[in-house]
Amino acid sequence: MSVEDKFKRLATDHAPGQETRQARSGGDCKIGDDLPGTPVDFSHGDVDAHEPTPGSREAYLDGVARGGSQAYTEYRGGAALRAQVAERLAAFTGAPVDGTDGLIVTPGTQGALFLALGALVAAGDRVAIVQPDYFANRKIVEFLEGRMIPVQLRYRETETGAGLDLAELEAAFRDGARVFLFSNPNNPCGLVYSADEIAQIAALADRYGATVVVDQLYSRLLYTGSTYTHLRASGLMSPDNVITIMGPSKTESLSGYRLGVAFGAPAVIARMEKLQAIVSLRAAGYSQAVLATWFAEPEGWMDARIAAHQAIRDDLVARFRRIQGCTLRVPEAGSYLFPQLPELTLSPLDFIRALREQAGVTVTPGTEFSPHEDRGIRLNFSQDHAAAVAAVERIAAMVDRYRA
Amino acid sequence: MSVEDKFKRLATDHAPGQETRQARSGGDCKIGDDLPGTPVDFSHGDVDAHEPTPGSREAYLDGVARGGSQAYTEYRGGAALRAQVAERLAAFTGAPVDGTDGLIVTPGTQGALFLALGALVAAGDRVAIVQPDYFANRKIVEFLEGRMIPVQLRYRETETGAGLDLAELEAAFRDGARVFLFSNPNNPCGLVYSADEIAQIAALADRYGATVVVDQLYSRLLYTGSTYTHLRASGLMSPDNVITIMGPSKTESLSGYRLGVAFGAPAVIARMEKLQAIVSLRAAGYSQAVLATWFAEPEGWMDARIAAHQAIRDDLVARFRRIQGCTLRVPEAGSYLFPQLPELTLSPLDFIRALREQAGVTVTPGTEFSPHEDRGIRLNFSQDHAAAVAAVERIAAMVDRYRA
Incomplete structure (x- = not known):
């Protein structure tokens, strides 16, 4: 392949x-006046509304x-820091982490x-x-x-777990895939893989000798009623075939420092x-x-952060549910919402542009996450609560304007 | 190629x-006692000895x-900052830079x-x-x-310019190379390409339609008597075929922030x-x-920084010249010294290990920069002046111990 084609x-x-x-x-297809209100950029979290860790x-x-x-x-990071972080990640994930x-x-986790x-x-x-999964x-x-x-993640066809099509995963391994990459909680859906799904992923990877890379960026931001299963602690596949990725850019709002970690199989870490x-x-x-502050936040800080996000989630979900023809599953973790809009007279990308230009609301097209998600829009709802609710009101008004 | 082989x-x-x-x-081959003295790590500059920009x-x-x-x-960096930096880089290099x-x-420049x-x-x-050139x-x-x-850089065979073998460069283009990458000043030699060499590189690249990437990381740290020619301002090749790389990690000691810039051909920058x-x-x-401080240092600060490094260079060069059988060209810019040692009873890598273990002196093997440089060692002399001189005394003593 030429570099141009690539x-x-x-x-x-x-x-x-x-x-x-x-x-x-x-603005050829514009209907009505611009909708006033505080602009909200749902393409990423607002670290001014939810401030970095104290x-x-x-x-x-x-x-x-x-x-x-x-x-x-060292290229892999300072030795003392790695030892400290390894201990905390071992406690969090429930399996040993070798800091050396x-x-x-x-x-950032992007780097990882x-x-x-x-x-x-x-x-x-x-x-x-x-x-769908993280576009990168x-x-x-x-x-x-x-x-x-x-x-495929058949998340619309199930009410529990993330809905991974395990038969397709096995077919991929049968077809020669020796690497499987997924985010848990899923980005963009915010769904958590069930213990049973994780066990089956581990069993399949083990059977085919595949390495699994799991992006757990949002695994600390779990809402009431969710339970999280760490693949690396499942005991069902070799630790030499699992790489786990995390980082403090989201829940902890430390995005401006660009920090992530990957941990697991030493042979893979050495290549990394x-x-x-x-x-x-x-x-x-x-x-x-700054990683010294990670998993060492003040007492109660993480609970408050989760509660604030859960409250925003609940208000936004309720508002999206009132849009006729809009579907969504309630995110169980993280700060992404992934509603599917009803049919519109504008193409999905034109509607998203109109949202930005007429209503001051920036969202990310579903097609960034899967070619089959052209009716989906992703919102990072780690925003000012009131501004986010008002912005979703404007999305609802725009959907009504351009409804097919 | 399999990923393992790669x-x-x-x-x-x-x-x-x-x-x-x-x-x-x-320590099987150890001769004599350890040599006491302040350990010096010449593998990189000491930002404690030469502090970050005020x-x-x-x-x-x-x-x-x-x-x-x-x-x-934006992924390419903040827009206002890019505009500011572009203006300063245009003034420094003598040709327009499009900040947008x-x-x-x-x-870092590594990223670039x-x-x-x-x-x-x-x-x-x-x-x-x-x-030889930068190992990465x-x-x-x-x-x-x-x-x-x-x-090949035939730097030992010339006393002016860096000594690039232009016939070999043309042969490479004739053999299908459409990208040429080089550092100027050269890392590890610290030599500056002459105006004539730059003109010939530009003319050849232009003739074959090749893109040239020039790493100018050290182009601000020029010693008395050196003149520097910016390829991008030569007027001899299309600006669409030049990418220039710089950054404030070395001369300015801002390494801990990991910042670099690349500028030039918009189509290439867009892909980057x-x-x-x-x-x-x-x-x-x-x-x-932090880039806002770049090229905006206090009056006289850069002159003082250059003078301090030139003084260290002169003392270290004089000391290396007293080692029998050691050759080196005096660096014209940057903070690298690349002496070639006489024949020793230890292999180059064993000698370098012995230097570190017995004399507390860390240097980088010449073979990192070229397979033909097994007698070379690279020193980043941006160090405490007295400690660096004492460390080179220890290198001299170690050469005498292990002389063949």
């Missing part, structure tokens, strides 16, 4: 946060003060995803990817010139470090110091 | 900064205070190098790479499954942004704020 598949025009680079439409700024300044030793860590050889600090796939996939290799998963495989085998050496050397040295 | 070529065991991950030797910490805190808008910039479409902020090559090289593509250049091409065509979207999303948002 990049044609890597479009970012509709990726979250890139909307400012789009030209404005002519103490993070101070931890950062401690890092700057440490000077050279903090600026130049089994953990790497990366520039790229390094994990880069360490596991060469040109022509087959990789099983869930649809597919793009990373395409950049590596791997071959994606999609596995080799790759990090040529991709970005290391996560920013001073930023790494 | 990673066998990406060893980082001897890469600068990774020495702590090596097991200690048995105001950088404050600029960072301003970024943190700006909150969400600073945490979530022709510049990207990256996680990876993105530039990732945007230009697909599996099987041929890439001309200088020997070769590794990035290997990761991308490109084919490297080496071009698409790649950044899946590799690390963006340079850490808060860190980006």
Whole structure:
């Protein structure tokens, strides 16, 4: 494949946060006046509305003060920090984490995803990817010139678990996929895989000797009634075939520091470090110091953060449910909502542009997550509560304007 | 190529900064007692001895205070910052820089190098790479499954310019290379390409329609008597075929923030942004704020920094010249010294390990930069002046101990 062809598949025009680079439409199909209200950018969380973990700024300044030793860590991150984080992640996930050889600090979970796939996939290799799932998963495989085998999440057809089509997953393994990548909770749906689904994924991966990369970015932000099963602690597959990815950019609002971690199989982590050496050397040295605050938040802080998000979720879900023809499953974790809109007179991308231009509401098209999700829109509801509710009122008004 | 084979070529065991991950030797061949003295790690600069730019910490805190808008910039970096940096880089390099479409902020210059090559090289593509040159250049091409065509720097055979073998460069283009990557000043030699060499590189690239990526990381740290020619301002090749890379990690000691920039051809920058979207999303948002201090240092600050480094250079060069059988060219820019040692009874890697274990001196093996440089060692002399001189005395003593 030529490098030109490769990049044609890597479009970012509709990726979250890139909307400012789009030209404005002519507004030819515009109906009615603009809808007033505080603009809300649902493409990512608002770290001004939900502030970074207390103490993070101070931890950062401690890092700057440490000077050279903090600026130049090993490529995989500072050794003392890795030991500390490993202990906390072991407690959180319920299985040992080797801070010396089994953990790497990366520039965000995006960095961890790229390094994990880069360490596991060469040109022509087959990789099983869930649809819908985080949009970069597919793009990373395409950049590596791997071959994606999609596995459907039949989330609309079930009321428990995430709805992974396990027969399709097995077929992907049978067809030669030796890597399976998925996010849990699922991005964009916010659904948590059931204990039974995780057990079956582990059993299948074990049977076919596949490596599973699980993106658990949102696994701390669990709502009332949800239970979470860590694949790495299932005991049903070899720890040498699991890489877990997490980071403090979302629930903890530490996005501005660009920090993530990957942990698990030492052989894979070693390759990830080799790759990090040529991709970005290391996560920013001073930023790494902020990880000392992770899983060490003040008493009650995480409970309050979860409660605030659960309240926003409940209000937004109720409002979407009043839109005739709109369907959605209630997210069990994380801060994404993924409603499917009724049929409209505008194409999905035109409607999303109209939402932004006429109603000051930015959302991410469902097609970023799966080619089969053209009626879906993803909202990161980690926003100011009142502004988010008002913005969803405007979405409802826009749907009514352009209803087919 | 299997992913296993690919990673066998990406060893980082001897890469600068990774020495702590090596097991200690048995010390079987040890001669004499350990040599006392302040340990010096010449594998990278000492940002405690040469402190970050004044105001950088404050600029960072301003970024943190700006909150969400600073945490979530476009993937290519904040728009206002890009405009500001573009103007300064245009003034520095002597040719226009388009801050909107022709510049990207990256996680360090390492990030810029990876993105530039990732945007230009697909599996099987041929890439001309200088020997010796920065070790990651070769590794990035290997990761991308490109084919490297080496071009020798005959720096020992000339006293002016860097000594690029232009006939070899033309042969590489004739053999199908459409990308040429080089660092200027050269890493590890610290030599600056002459105006004539740059003109000939531009003319050749133009004739064959090749894109040139030039890593100018150290182009601000020029010593007395050196003149620097910016390829992008040569007027001898299309601006659409040049990407220039710089960053504030070295001369300015801002390494802990992980910042770099690439600027030039908008079509390539656009691809680099698409790649950044899946590799690390963006340079850490808060860190980006520190770029506001770049090329805006207090009056006289850069002159003092250069003078301090020139004084260290002169003392170390004089000391190396007293080692019988040691050769080196005096670096004209940057903070690397690349002496070639006389023949020793230990293998080069064993000698380097002995240096570290017996003399507390860490250097990087020449073979990281070229397979033909097994007698070379690279030192980053951005260190405490007195400690660096004493460390080179210990290197001299160790050479005498193990002289063949």
